Amino acid sequence: MNQLIQSLVDALSAGATLGLAALAIGLVFGVIRLANFAQGEIITASGYSIIFTWQLGWYVAIPIAILIGVILSLLMELGVFSRMRTATPATLLVASFGLSFLLQRVYELLFSNNVQTAPVAPELAQSVDVGGIRIQLLSVATIVIAGVLLFALIQFLNKSIWGLQLQAAAADFRTARLVGIPASRVIGLSFALSGILAAAVAFVSTVQTGAVGPTFGVPIVILALIGAVIGGIDKIYGALAGGFLVGFATSMLASWLPSDMSNFRDAYVFLLVIIVLIIRPSGLLVSGGTVRT
Amino acid sequence: MTRGLWWRLGPLWSLVSLLLIVYAVTVVTSYLGESVQVQFQYALVNLVIVVALYMFIGTSGVLSFGHVAFVALGAWTVGLLTIESDLKRNLLSDMFPFLFEVQAPWLPAILIGGIVGGLLALLVAPVLMRLNGLQAGIATFALLLVVGQVLTYWSSIGPRSGQSMVGIPDVLDLQTTMFFALGAIVIAWLFQRTRPARLLRAAREDGIAAAASGINVVTQRVIAFALSGLIAGIAGGLFALTNRVVQASLFGIELTFITLAMLVLGGMLSLSGAVIGALVFSVIDLVLVRLQNGLEIGSVIVSLPQGTRPIILGAILVLMLIFRPSGLTGGREIVWPFRRTPPLPGVPPTNE
Numbered sequence: 001m002n003q004l005i006q007s008l009v010d011a012l013s014a015g016a017t018l019g020l021a022a023l024a025i026g027l028v029f030g031v032i033r034l035a036n037f038a039q040g041e042i043i044t045a046s047g048y049s050i051i052f053t054w055q056l057g058w059y060v061a062i063p064i065a066i067l068i069g070v071i072l073s074l075l076m077e078l079g080v081f082s083r084m085r086t087a088t089p090a091t092l093l094v095a096s097f098g099l100s101f102l103l104q105r106v107y108e109l110l111f112s113n114n115v116q117t118a119p120v121a122p123e124l125a126q127s128v129d130v131g132g133i134r135i136q137l138l139s140v141a142t143i144v145i146a147g148v149l150l151f152a153l154i155q156f157l158n159k160s161i162w163g164l165q166l167q168a169a170a171a172d173f174r175t176a177r178l179v180g181i182p183a184s185r186v187i188g189l190s191f192a193l194s195g196i197l198a199a200a201v202a203f204v205s206t207v208q209t210g211a212v213g214p215t216f217g218v219p220i221v222i223l224a225l226i227g228a229v230i231g232g233i234d235k236i237y238g239a240l241a242g243g244f245l246v247g248f249a250t251s252m253l254a255s256w257l258p259s260d261m262s263n264f265r266d267a268y269v270f271l272l273v274i275i276v277l278i279i280r281p282s283g284l285l286v287s288g289g290t291v292r293t
Numbered sequence: 294m295t296r297g298l299w300w301r302l303g304p305l306w307s308l309v310s311l312l313l314i315v316y317a318v319t320v321v322t323s324y325l326g327e328s329v330q331v332q333f334q335y336a337l338v339n340l341v342i343v344v345a346l347y348m349f350i351g352t353s354g355v356l357s358f359g360h361v362a363f364v365a366l367g368a369w370t371v372g373l374l375t376i377e378s379d380l381k382r383n384l385l386s387d388m389f390p391f392l393f394e395v396q397a398p399w400l401p402a403i404l405i406g407g408i409v410g411g412l413l414a415l416l417v418a419p420v421l422m423r424l425n426g427l428q429a430g431i432a433t434f435a436l437l438l439v440v441g442q443v444l445t446y447w448s449s450i451g452p453r454s455g456q457s458m459v460g461i462p463d464v465l466d467l468q469t470t471m472f473f474a475l476g477a478i479v480i481a482w483l484f485q486r487t488r489p490a491r492l493l494r495a496a497r498e499d500g501i502a503a504a505a506s507g508i509n510v511v512t513q514r515v516i517a518f519a520l521s522g523l524i525a526g527i528a529g530g531l532f533a534l535t536n537r538v539v540q541a542s543l544f545g546i547e548l549t550f551i552t553l554a555m556l557v558l559g560g561m562l563s564l565s566g567a568v569i570g571a572l573v574f575s576v577i578d579l580v581l582v583r584l585q586n587g588l589e590i591g592s593v594i595v596s597l598p599q600g601t602r603p604i605i606l607g608a609i610l611v612l613m614l615i616f617r618p619s620g621l622t623g624g625r626e627i628v629w630p631f632r633r634t635p636p637l638p639g640v641p642p643t644n645e
Contacts, residue, residue, distance in 0.1 A: 035427055080611060080615060083615045084614065084615060084618070087614070087618055088426075089426055089427050090356040090426055090427065090430060091557075091614065091618060093356070093427065093430055094356075094553060094554075094557055094614065095610075095611060095614040095615075097550055097553070098550070098554060098607055098610040098611045098614065099607075099611055101547075101550055101603070101607045101610075102603075102604060102607030102608055102610075102611060105600065105603040105604045105607060106604060108600055109598075109600045109601070109604065218546075222434075222438070225431065226431055226434075226435065229427060229428060229431045230431075233427070263442070263445075263446035263454065264442055264443070264446060264447075266438060266442055267438070267439045267442035267443060270435035270436075270438045270439045270442075271435075271439060273431070273432070273435045274420070274421070274432050274435050274436065274439075277424060277428050277431065277432045277435075278420055278421075278423065278424070278432075281423075281424055281425075281428045282428075
């Protein structure tokens with residue numbers, strides 16, 4: 001029983017992390033049909049900045065990480081994706097693959113192939129005893145951070161003019177433009193928000209590992225992208241739910257698979273993904289229709 | 294009359310010119326010293342992978358990140374079949390016992406590797422080929438990751454995780470590799486002209502119209518996918534004999550990305566694009582490696598800092614996608630340069 005609760009908390013936290021990462025991908029995809037594989041490199045950049053600036057205090061490190069995430073995200077849009085507006089989603093995905101590869105090699109050149117380490121928020125790495133159940137503080141913190149961010153984001157999307165414009169553009173970009181929603185603002189906004197989310201993901205991941213290397217963001221973005229697609233990348237909340245599901249399933253499988261099979265954990269997750277894609281190609285949470293491409 | 298003859302020979306020229314280009318580049322590199330030869334042999338193996346990718350992606354217009362999984366299976370098969378029994382018993386002791394005994398000479402081994410790759414492709418195709426666009430990309434990507442995991446961790450069919458297969462014989466030289474590359478090009482060219490390929494190209498241009506004309510798109514895609522899986526498997530066998538060390542981590546995202554980049558660079562809608570993309574990419578890579586090691590031009594040594602090579606390659610791909618998304622060849626085949634092309638009736642002039 002205790003073990004079940006422990007693994008549930010861990011799985012919730014893993015799901016929350018990937019949910020945020022998938023949400024970042026879904027936000028951008030909804031507006032410009034880009035499944036941004038290079039989102040992982042935004043996470044890596046924020047991760048590096050957290051590692052390098054943590055000793056200055058969290059109140060310095062976290063704003064800088066957010067700033068770097070947002071700036072890099074906007075730079076990608078301005079430098080690359082804004083010049084590819086007519087490309088198909090598949091071409092955009094390949095381009096983001098290329099960008100991701102390119103940035104990883106740049107990180108290698110700048111920060112070497114080895115991981116950079118620093119104890120980030122070591123107080124969160126402890127476990128606490130709650131009625132005989134050992135729970136990682138970080139897991140709780142992750143769930144709280146994700147919850148707060150989501151609440152703020154939902155408020156923003158539903159209550160502010162900019163948020164509503166973003167939702168409209170994500171639902172139907174062309175019609176949104178026809179009714180006078182400024183395209184560049186909405187696109188920039190979606191990239192900026194995805195940069196903020198990347199910084200949040202980078203924070204919880206660096207606390208967990210305490211180390212960042214050139215490919216830090218890759219495993220995160222692979223699972224998040226897959227999650228976003230099976231949840232329904234076309235819908236903001238579909239992407240969120242899909243990411244959460246993949247994170248949750250991965251963590252649960254890690255806790256409960258017999259040890260001689262746990263090596264194949266990811267293989268099971270990916271098989272599940274294929275099955276979901278076959279049964280519900282447009283996403284688990286999307287009713288009918290296919291993804292607009 | 295003359296026009297009729299050109300009509301027949303024109304397409305043939307698109308094949309012959311590609312064969313000549315590959316042959317010529319191979320001959321030139323074979324004079325440039327051993328290290329260049331070795332590197333170009335890898336380039337030819339990559340070329341075969343790119344041709345396999347083209348056969349599916351170019352014809353059907355569906356993205357596949359999964360072909361490297363078939364490459365991996367081909368390499369794995371050739372590794373298992375060509376390493377000596379005693380060596381296998383010692384180094385790969387966890388394997389199923391019958392795998393110690395099976396052996397084959399390298400040439401049949403390559404073909405068996407191709408068949409294994411093709412069989413996996415045929416097995417998964419009926420399911421995967423129902424997907425389009427991004428979903429197809431993600432599902433084939435998941436396939437790549439599943440195969441990677443299984444090959445990494447299942448020690449009953451290979452080395453324990455983190456270890457590699459060694460002892461693959463040194464039998465493949467540059468010339469033989471070139472013949473395989475030429476063969477792959479011929480097969481792809483022949484395939485282009487078959488009915489399934491034509492139907493797929495029609496479906497690529499307009500899926501709804503093709504389906505309305507009675508084309509069963511899934512069936513045609515399965516054929517193309519299995520055939521290109523076979524070629525990818527053969528490429529895997531060539532890779533095993535070239536690299537002579539096989540490890541699951543070699544067949545991951547990086548190889549997928551590099552071969553896709555080659556295809557995109559050349560133009561993914563034509564065989565010329567696949568071949569020229571692979572060659573241009575490889576030649577740039579050759580030059581960059583030279584430059585990284587320091588190149589003497591007269592008395593000056595030009596050298597690039599270590600680590601800049603992949604950055605330049607990545608930048609080339611991204612710039613290419615921005616400024617010329619249809620690739621170097623623009624998705625067209627090479628045509629006989631001395632032909633006067635009469636305007637076809639009913640075809641509007643293209644603005645390029």
